[in-house]
Amino acid sequence: MERCNMKRELGIARCGLACCLCSENAHCAGCNSGECPDKDWCKNRKCSKEKGIAGCWECENKDCREGLLGKVKPYAFTEFVRRYGLKELLDCLERNGKNGVVYHRSGIIGDYDDFEDIESAIAFIKTGKKA
Numbered sequence: 001m002e003r004c005n006m007k008r009e010l011g012i013a014r015c016g017l018a019c020c021l022c023s024e025n026a027h028c029a030g031c032n033s034g035e036c037p038d039k040d041w042c043k044n045r046k047c048s049k050e051k052g053i054a055g056c057w058e059c060e061n062k063d064c065r066e067g068l069l070g071k072v073k074p075y076a077f078t079e080f081v082r083r084y085g086l087k088e089l090l091d092c093l094e095r096n097g098k099n100g101v102v103y104h105r106s107g108i109i110g111d112y113d114d115f116e117d118i119e120s121a122i123a124f125i126k127t128g129k130k131a
């Protein structure tokens with residue numbers, strides 16, 4: 001079984017990416033720390049801050065695909081938090097990690113990047129198994 005290096009306290013970024021599992025998190029303390037390498041161009045960070053919400057999952061604009069939400073993984077993670085809450089996402093990521101699911105296997109690509117639609121990605125987050 002693979003070791004899971006999850007830093008649960010870093011949580012989920014405003015865009016839905018998992019700071020707690022990000023390969024950059026050795027030198028970045030998460031989205032709200034201002035240390036994300038992408039923070040200067042990130043639309044999701046700027047926009048959600050302006051709206052005074054914790055992340056895109058709290059936004060009333062459920063169909064928004066701005067910035068990182070144009071990609072399946074952060075959009076699926078954001079939708080997962082909308083449906084089931086942040087704690088449930090962190091619990092699933094932690095359990096999956098302990099069972100060998102890898103968030104960043106090669107660069108910024110890992111097991112959660114294998115999906116073309118968000119419902120398949122959400123099902124994988126829940127079960128840790130690919131259909």
Ligand code: SF4
Pocket residue numbers: 013014015016017019030031032036037038039042043044045068
């Ligand atoms: S890409 Fe944007 S929202 Fe995501 S972690 Fe970086 S600064 Fe935060």
Ligand code: SF4
Pocket residue numbers: 043044047048051055056057059060061064065066067
């Ligand atoms: S979902 Fe879209 S509109 Fe809402 S905070 Fe995020 S980037 Fe802004």
